[in-house]
Amino acid sequence: MIWVPLLLVACVVAGVGCARVCRATLAAALPDAGDPRGGADPELTLHEAAYLAGGPLRVTDLTLVSMHRGRRLLLAHTGWATVVDAGGAGRDELERAVLGAIGPEGQCPIPSVRPVVAADASVRCIEERLVGRGLAVPAAGRREVAEGLRAVKAGFLLSLVLGTAAALLVPAAERALVIAAFTLPLLASGLCLLIGLVERYPYTRWASPAGQRLLSGLSAADPLTALATRGPAVLEPELRAAFRGQDTRHRP
Incomplete structure (x- = not known):
């Protein structure tokens, strides 16, 4: 049963990474409690x-x-x-x-x-x-989400490596059980990484959800506004x- 300690290590690392990225993403999505105006923001410059x-x-x-x-x-x-x-x-x-x-x-x-x-x-x-004003994600929040995604990626890769090693160490008759067991940390970290990569903008970038809503309401008819929202392209x-x-x- 040498593969059991390897499974425990994979589960712990994957769980810590998933918890970290979820906590950081939720914290980045929360509005600024110190903003007394709530959602009533003026137009952006x-x-x-x-x-x-x-x-x-x-x-x-x-x-x-x-x-x-x-x-x-x-x-x-x-x-x-x-x-x-x-x-x-x-x-x-x-x-x-x-x-x-x-x-x-x-x-x-x-x-x-x-x-x-x-x-x-x-x-x-x-x-x-x-x-x-609660429109931008603080630099610390962006770093936390980015670090959380790196932790999830590391957990996924570690689970893959440990699962492969465990499958090679056990007799052929036990491999199906080992692969099934390692599916849990692989699936958890893989799904969390996928969701994090899809949802990381704006949390690893600049705008909060409130800021994104204001950006979506801007018209790109003016050349400078188009440059501000879409870049030099x-x-x-x-x-x-x-x-x-x-x-x-x-x-x-």
């Missing part, structure tokens, strides 16, 4: 919608394109951002963060600008505001090339 749909990098992309369309910045198809209005200080904190990331030379590769702006305090303020070919551009050997 474009930057808030961008954060809920794609996180800090989406906010950065929206700011870059908005400055490009306002002729304060040039986004070249080579992947470089060039300051057009060198005397301007930026209309808000996000634009000032972009100008600061580009630097005094007035030119910088877009891939270098994006992470710097995404980590700026102005983007964190958007996150804190949305979390306070909706941009015209020249701007899409700017965000794909990785050639930093020459300037536009």
Whole structure:
């Protein structure tokens, strides 16, 4: 009966992983108890919608394109951002963060600008505001769900390995019983992993269920709204090339 301890280990690991991901997902789905307005949320700003749909990098992309369309910045198809209005200080904190990331030379590769702006305090303020309203999942909640999914995946793989080993260690007459026994942790962790992978958005991403409902009510008729909710894929070919551009050997 050497396979029984292996079965117990598989069941414990699978059970812990399933419990962890379920608890984290339920916690992420709960509305913020500190939000006194309940579900009566005002309309989202474009930057808030961008954060809920794609996180800090989406906010950065929206700011870059908005400055490009306002002729304060040039986004070249080579992947470089060039300051057009060198005397301007930026209309808000996000634009000032972009100008600061580009630097005094007035030119910088877009891939270098994006992470710097995404980590700026102005983007964190958007996150804190949305979390306070119950529209965004806190960073800790996203980490908990992601870690829970990794634990479930580890439990599934461990159950598969231990079940295979147990089946090989026992006589052929007992293999059917061993396989049937290991089906329980495999089935539990497999179903939990499948459900978690299907339902993990938005819990491992950015928007809470309340935030998702507000996002679903936004119209994509406006180009900037479409960018905020769907990302750079909706941009015209020249701007899409700017965000794909990785050639930093020459300037536009």
